[in-house]
Amino acid sequence: MSGLRVAVPKGAIFEDALRALGGAGLPVGVLRENGRRLVYEANGTEFIVSRPSDVPVFVEYGAADVGVVGKDVLEEQEPNVVELRDLGTGACRMILAAPAAEAAEVEEAIERAEIVRVATKFPRTARRYFENRGRQAEVIALHGSIELAPLVGLAECIVDLTATGTTLRENDLVVLDEISSSTARVIANRGAYRLKNPEISVLLKAMQPEGILGG
Amino acid sequence: MDRLPTRKFTTTPGTRDILPPESTRLLDAQDRVRERFRMFGFREVVTPALEYAEVLEEPKLRDTSFKLFDPDNQTLLLRPEMTTPIARLAAQSLAGSPPPYRLSYSLPVYRRASVGRGQSAEFHQAGVEVVGSGSPAEDAGTIALLVDVLQTLGLRAPEDFAVVLGQSAFYGGFLRHAAPEAAPRLLAALAAKDLVRVDELSRGLPKRIGAAVREMPRLVGPAADGSVLDEAARYAGDLAGGEAVAALENLREILAHLDAHGCLGAAILDLGLIGRRDYYTGAVYEVYASGLGFTVANGGRYDNLLRRFGKDLPATGFAISLERLISVLPHEEAAPLLVLVGASVEATRTANELRSSGVPVLQLAEDLTPEDASRYARSVDAAWICYPAGPDGLKLVPSEAGSEFVLVSPEGVAGEVLR
Numbered sequence A: 001m002s003g004l005r006v007a008v009p010k011g012a013i014f015e016d017a018l019r020a021l022g023g024a025g026l027p028v029g030v031l032r033e034n035g036r037r038l039v040y041e042a043n044g045t046e047f048i049v050s051r052p053s054d055v056p057v058f059v060e061y062g063a064a065d066v067g068v069v070g071k072d073v074l075e076e077q078e079p080n081v082v083e084l085r086d087l088g089t090g091a092c093r094m095i096l097a098a099p100a101a102e103a104a105e106v107e108e109a110i111e112r113a114e115i116v117r118v119a120t121k122f123p124r125t126a127r128r129y130f131e132n133r134g135r136q137a138e139v140i141a142l143h144g145s146i147e148l149a150p151l152v153g154l155a156e157c158i159v160d161l162t163a164t165g166t167t168l169r170e171n172d173l174v175v176l177d178e179i180s181s182s183t184a185r186v187i188a189n190r191g192a193y194r195l196k197n198p199e200i201s202v203l204l205k206a207m208q209p210e211g212i213l214g215g
Numbered sequence B: 001m002d003r004l005p006t007r008k009f010t011t012t013p014g015t016r017d018i019l020p021p022e023s024t025r026l027l028d029a030q031d032r033v034r035e036r037f038r039m040f041g042f043r044e045v046v047t048p049a050l051e052y053a054e055v056l057e058e059p060k061l062r063d064t065s066f067k068l069f070d071p072d073n074q075t076l077l078l079r080p081e082m083t084t085p086i087a088r089l090a091a092q093s094l095a096g097s098p099p100p101y102r103l104s105y106s107l108p109v110y111r112r113a114s115v116g117r118g119q120s121a122e123f124h125q126a127g128v129e130v131v132g133s134g135s136p137a138e139d140a141g142t143i144a145l146l147v148d149v150l151q152t153l154g155l156r157a158p159e160d161f162a163v164v165l166g167q168s169a170f171y172g173g174f175l176r177h178a179a180p181e182a183a184p185r186l187l188a189a190l191a192a193k194d195l196v197r198v199d200e201l202s203r204g205l206p207k208r209i210g211a212a213v214r215e216m217p218r219l220v221g222p223a224a225d226g227s228v229l230d231e232a233a234r235y236a237g238d239l240a241g242g243e244a245v246a247a248l249e250n251l252r253e254i255l256a257h258l259d260a261h262g263c264l265g266a267a268i269l270d271l272g273l274i275g276r277r278d279y280y281t282g283a284v285y286e287v288y289a290s291g292l293g294f295t296v297a298n299g300g301r302y303d304n305l306l307r308r309f310g311k312d313l314p315a316t317g318f319a320i321s322l323e324r325l326i327s328v329l330p331h332e333e334a335a336p337l338l339v340l341v342g343a344s345v346e347a348t349r350t351a352n353e354l355r356s357s358g359v360p361v362l363q364l365a366e367d368l369t370p371e372d373a374s375r376y377a378r379s380v381d382a383a384w385i386c387y388p389a390g391p392d393g394l395k396l397v398p399s400e401a402g403s404e405f406v407l408v409s410p411e412g413v414a415g416e417v418l419r
Helices: A015-021 A028-032 A050-060 A071-077 A100-111 A123-132 A166-170 A190-195 A197-207 B022-039 B057-065 B082-093 B136-154 B169-180 B181-193 B195-202 B206-216 B227-236 B242-261 B305-309 B320-329 B345-355 B370-379 B412-415
Strands: A005-009 A037-044 A044-050 A068-070 A083-085 A090-099 A116-121 A137-141 A155-163 A173-182 A184-188 B049-054 B068-069 B073-080 B101-110 B122-131 B161-167 B221-222 B267-270 B285-290 B295-301 B315-321 B337-339 B361-364 B386-388 B396-397 B406-408
Touching: A005 A015, A005 A050, A015 A028, A015 A068, A015 A184, A015 A197, A028 A037, A028 A155, A044 A050, A044 A137, A044 B122, A050 A068, A050 A071, A050 A184, A050 B295, A068 A071, A068 B136, A071 A090, A071 A173, A071 A184, A071 B242, A083 A190, A083 A197, A083 B195, A090 A100, A100 A173, A116 A123, A123 A155, A123 A173, A137 B049, A155 A173, A155 B049, A166 A173, A184 A190, A184 A197, A184 B181, A190 A197, A190 B161, A197 B221, B022 B101, B022 B122, B022 B136, B022 B206, B022 B320, B049 B082, B082 B305, B082 B315, B122 B136, B122 B320, B136 B161, B136 B242, B136 B285, B136 B295, B136 B315, B161 B169, B161 B242, B161 B345, B169 B181, B169 B206, B169 B242, B181 B195, B195 B206, B206 B227, B221 B227, B227 B242, B242 B267, B242 B285, B285 B315, B295 B320, B337 B345, B337 B370, B345 B386, B345 B412, B370 B386, B386 B412, B396 B412
Parallel strands: A005 A044, A005 A068, A116 A137, A116 A155, B161 B267, B337 B361, B337 B386
Antiparallel strands: A037 A044, A068 A184, A083 A184, A090 A155, A090 A173, B049 B073, B068 B073, B101 B122, B122 B315, B161 B285, B221 B267, B285 B295, B295 B315, B386 B396, B396 B406
16 A cells, blocks of 8 residues: 555566566556556556656656656656656666768767757757757757658757667667766655655665665 | 738736636635734735846746846846845845844746746745844744645645755755765755765765765655654764754754644655755745645745845745645635626615625626526626515525525525525
């Protein structure tokens, strides 16, 4: 009986999230029963399943008390939530990449502060990266198939997330720079973190990987 | 060319017309809040909606402000909050009278809202500021007033709401003494509420300091049992330094006063709460209501803000967000109202008689069918309709569709309607 509403992301970190929440004693089995529902309830815990990028929205507005989401999404959205635990799973890197044939050319264009076009699902992250390098970029926000953009001349390079690099290799893209690395995080609504602190503390303690904070 | 010109006759993004019954709820809440503020000796002030941009120092607030230019090409902004304008007012206009100044306000503030985030560009704040006293009794007094206001409006603690209380000088003071090099990065991480980053940074520190750095901002618990402060003192141990020790002592004093006010049960301690504004220097607090993900009110001590305006006066206060507050209030019955249908002189006379017996009357000087009268009455939230019926009688009907009328004397109306 946790009394919590937990937002779980679909997709790449779904299984990691379930393992962490299940390991902490939450009844996650119910999430595997019927793939079409949006809200699941078991033993007083409610689960909602949403797109990863919507998890911080549900949590910020208090529609969910806690959620599991990648650091990459948090860096992109900068939601007003409490970031409580690094699950250490779902590791991936935010990278700048370009077609292998034009990589040197793109690198040089950025060096010379020429305007380059960047396709990405993470427009704020991309803009921040270029601003930190003292450069401006034309950021084109897309919702999927980012790798397609440089192949058809929509953009010269991309800022995207990669775990294994397979998709990049398949599309003949090479990494020009690593922007940041990301793992799955546990976040909480600001109000729920205080008003339901006993329940959330129990959950966090049960999730804490042993030894990670030893030093 | 018969093309219609494109005109923007809607309200601007983030602003809206507030209609009854919501406007009634908002204004009623405002009245009741004001009454409680007066009960605690606060006097209300009104400041201009426009301020010079220099008045505001906080970068986040400046960024979110609407800006415009005056005839001398000076940058002005629409006030994004009330604490800074009141600090300016206290330093400038009250210099002749003895502090502390206990001032209240109830005014709209303006912020550029992000589209798609459900935020308003104009919202109403009611709050108080005590300028010129550094006493923890004033911190506790303003918190107690806040609790009093919320309870007066029908919320119960701790079921419906809690005041989350922290002390921004505790963690900061500890870091400046025990881990001065890492302090700025740790405080930035905590301000972003990123406790994972705090954990990461703590790993580079000596073991005992690292453990304290990690655990202190995670100390959350009811103020009524002493465990949070005891644990904080245990982690601080001999590492703390004067500033952190004084901050804990300050919290203890505030809690003692809250206990005397009888509202300790409404408070939750959170030593990771350092306040969303850079100007906070001591006790900081936020009010959360169950079922709402946002703060209903927030406040704290800001002892350095008035230096900006040339006065060295400590101060503390809070602001309630009225739209958020009314969204969590228990539902209340609409105020009694009677629609009197009739355009005759007799109807006018009856309306006056009824008002003098204390019945709120809306005279509708049209001859409507009962169906239309009932529809009209429901559109203005009136529970009753009446028609003059002869020299000494009235037909009284509830406004719900299909209700039966009763014949009553004018004196009998008050008994029915004001029940």
